[in-house]
Amino acid sequence: MSTARTVLTIAGLTLREASRRKVLRALAGLTVVLLVLSAWGFSRLSAESEFGTLTSGEARLVASQLLNLVMFGLSLIAALGTAFLAGPTLSGEIESGISLSLLARPVRRWAVLAGKWLGLAAFGSGFVVLAGLAQCLVVQLTVGYWPPQPVVALALLAAQTVVLLTLGLLLSTVISPMASGVVAVGLFGATWIAGVVGGIGEALGNDGVARVGAISRVLLPTDGLWRGAMHAFQDPAALLQFGQEMAGFPFLSEAPLTAAYLGWAAFWVLMIWGLAAVSFRRKDL
Amino acid sequence: MAADPTANAPAGAASVGASAAGDAGRQAAAQLVADLPPAPAVWCSGLRKRYGKRQAVEEVSLQVGRGEVVGLLGPNGAGKTTVIKMLLGLVTPDAGEAMLFGSPSADPASRTKVGYLPELFRYQPWLSAAEVLALHVRLSGVSVPAAEQREVLALVGLAERAGDRVGGFSKGMQQRLGLAVALVARPEFVVLDEPTSALDPLGRADVRDIVLSLRERGVAVLLNSHLIGEVERVCDRVVILDRGRVATSGTLAELLGQRELRLELTGVTPAAQARLAATGLVEREGDWFTVALPADDAEDAVPDLVGDLVAAGVRVHAVEPVRISLEERLLGILRDAADAREGERA
Numbered sequence: 272m273s274t275a276r277t278v279l280t281i282a283g284l285t286l287r288e289a290s291r292r293k294v295l296r297a298l299a300g301l302t303v304v305l306l307v308l309s310a311w312g313f314s315r316l317s318a319e320s321e322f323g324t325l326t327s328g329e330a331r332l333v334a335s336q337l338l339n340l341v342m343f344g345l346s347l348i349a350a351l352g353t354a355f356l357a358g359p360t361l362s363g364e365i366e367s368g369i370s371l372s373l374l375a376r377p378v379r380r381w382a383v384l385a386g387k388w389l390g391l392a393a394f395g396s397g398f399v400v401l402a403g404l405a406q407c408l409v410v411q412l413t414v415g416y417w418p419p420q421p422v423v424a425l426a427l428l429a430a431q432t433v434v435l436l437t438l439g440l441l442l443s444t445v446i447s448p449m450a451s452g453v454v455a456v457g458l459f460g461a462t463w464i465a466g467v468v469g470g471i472g473e474a475l476g477n478d479g480v481a482r483v484g485a486i487s488r489v490l491l492p493t494d495g496l497w498r499g500a501m502h503a504f505q506d507p508a509a510l511l512q513f514g515q516e517m518a519g520f521p522f523l524s525e526a527p528l529t530a531a532y533l534g535w536a537a538f539w540v541l542m543i544w545g546l547a548a549v550s551f552r553r554k555d556l
Numbered sequence: 557m558a559a560d561p562t563a564n565a566p567a568g569a570a571s572v573g574a575s576a577a578g579d580a581g582r583q584a585a586a587q588l589v590a591d592l593p594p595a596p597a598v599w600c601s602g603l604r605k606r607y608g609k610r611q612a613v614e615e616v617s618l619q620v621g622r623g624e625v626v627g628l629l630g631p632n633g634a635g636k637t638t639v640i641k642m643l644l645g646l647v648t649p650d651a652g653e654a655m656l657f658g659s660p661s662a663d664p665a666s667r668t669k670v671g672y673l674p675e676l677f678r679y680q681p682w683l684s685a686a687e688v689l690a691l692h693v694r695l696s697g698v699s700v701p702a703a704e705q706r707e708v709l710a711l712v713g714l715a716e717r718a719g720d721r722v723g724g725f726s727k728g729m730q731q732r733l734g735l736a737v738a739l740v741a742r743p744e745f746v747v748l749d750e751p752t753s754a755l756d757p758l759g760r761a762d763v764r765d766i767v768l769s770l771r772e773r774g775v776a777v778l779l780n781s782h783l784i785g786e787v788e789r790v791c792d793r794v795v796i797l798d799r800g801r802v803a804t805s806g807t808l809a810e811l812l813g814q815r816e817l818r819l820e821l822t823g824v825t826p827a828a829q830a831r832l833a834a835t836g837l838v839e840r841e842g843d844w845f846t847v848a849l850p851a852d853d854a855e856d857a858v859p860d861l862v863g864d865l866v867a868a869g870v871r872v873h874a875v876e877p878v879r880i881s882l883e884e885r886l887l888g889i890l891r892d893a894a895d896a897r898e899g900e901r902a
Binding site for chain 2: 276367369372373556
């Protein structure tokens with residue numbers, strides 16, 4: 272009972288922190304810029320197709336790619352935002368001394384960690400879902416394209432954010448606030464690049480290079496979840512039509528996620544969270 | 557040792573008799589537990605902590621009884637803050653154990669009745685002072701009405717800043733807020749780690765008054781402070797740490813030894829001299845008499861002595877209490893320890 276109260280209190284505190292700090296305003300600003308730019312871009316695209324330079328199938332494929340590209344931008348903003356929130360929230364509070372009076376209360380450390388995680392997950396997922404939905408509406412209004420599985424896609428994007436913030440929390444129990452944010456975002460970028468390299472390997476039929484992507488997707492599931500989200504955003508008919516030509520292109524995904532991979536991602540989050548809890552429990556303040 | 561009352565019953569005794577004896581035994585045991593003195597606010601034994609190559613704390617044992625005000629003194633780096641953090645379960649000791657109100661301090665529930673003002677006091681800058689208090693009340697699991705929370709803010713002089721963000725507070729105000737955080741959840745044991753480090757003289761006087769009022773209400777206090785004068789004024793007992801060990805501990809009377817009285821007297825009759833000698837050991841230098849006072853009834857000794865002397869026709873020109881200060885005693889203890897280390901090295 273008291274543990275549940277601790278978790279919810281800290282989760283509420285984390286949400287309040289996110290809403291009162293400049294992070295939220297920065298995120299909102301970046302998102303609006305991205306939405307406006309993409310609205311302009313998509314409206315140009317529909318103008319081009321009216322001129323007849325693009326067939327309707329081509330237009331849908333291009334819209335799919337562009338939607339994925341913009342969504343990648345959104346997920347990057349979410350990744351940066353949550354990683355730089357998750358990092359300072361634990362180690363920053365330990366460094367500044369805020370944790371001292373907080374953890375001297377009758378609270379379990381893992382409950383405090385769970386509260387932070389829950390608050391950050393709600394914040395990151397909420398952002399991704401809202402911004403992603405706004406982006407889908409922009410595309411619908413400008414080019415008339417609506418993704419086939421928007422709910423799955425947005426859920427996978429939210430899951431990607433949760434994976435990254437869990438990693439950020441683990442890092443923040445062992446290294447300094449800034450470093451944990453930088454390392455988390457760095458790993459996120461590295462996995463994405465490894466995924467692109469792997470895609471090129473697949474396109475060229477080079478198993479060794481293809482394995483780079485597969486392994487990185489297992490080590491850090493952000494890229495795998497991102498590819499699942501892309502698959503749910505893009506038009507399947509367009510991909511079938513032009514798939515061969517577009518093999519290895521980083522903003523199209525050829526296959527949906529398997530249940531096994533989703534299971535692995537969930538287990539990965541649990542495992543990393545558990546490591547973070549162990550590390551936090553042992554930490555001397 | 558209370559023997560088990562059923563132990564001597566014959567093996568074949570009727571089950572009714574055995575159960576009656578069992579009940580009586582349980583009652584006796586319950587009575588025994590109820591009669592035990594309440595567990596001290598904090599108790600620790602053999603605490604050790606090493607940071608890398610440095611042994612920060614070595615074999616520290618101490619106790620703060622219910623309602624007792626104990627001062628923790630010692631030079632920088634003596635391990636005072638580390639000891640406090642181990643008592644509160646914030647730092648895991650390498651060895652030894654610590655108990656709060658009779659439960660291990662690693663168990664969060666043991667901290668329910670504890671208030672803590674850390675040496676490094678910082679509170680969520682994006683919250684207002686009132687919100688910080690409300691947060692700590694929620695986490696403590698105690699229900700404290702909002703009016704009482706405002707009273708605590710008023711007690712530390714922050715009544716008018718209750719709605720302001722902590723981010724805009726000066727260091728002194730943050731320390732006052734920290735004091736309010738330590739006091740808000742109706743603690744029975746308050747740990748104050750350098751509570752006046754950022755306060756002006758007025759603030760220090762406030763802290764002294766707060767500690768005294770806590771003592772009056774029977775709240776135990778562990779006070780770590782460099783302001784020895786403050787410690788001397790408010791503490792019942794003092795523990796002095798040096799290089800991670802307890803150098804000495806005891807009540808102020810024990811630590812500071814016997815008090816003495818210096819008197820300037822003329823017209824001293826033999827009867828008056830006998831009265832002086834009856835009080836304690838007397839030393840004389842001209843008209844100045846130094847008398848050792850008995851430790852037990854220190855309250856009445858001085859007025860009684862002066863009254864008797866005047867009655868005996870002695871003219872009393874001056875009466876001065878002589879007492880070495882805690883500061884002198886502390887410096888003496890630390891220097892002796894340093895000399896002893898020098899001696900060992902030589």
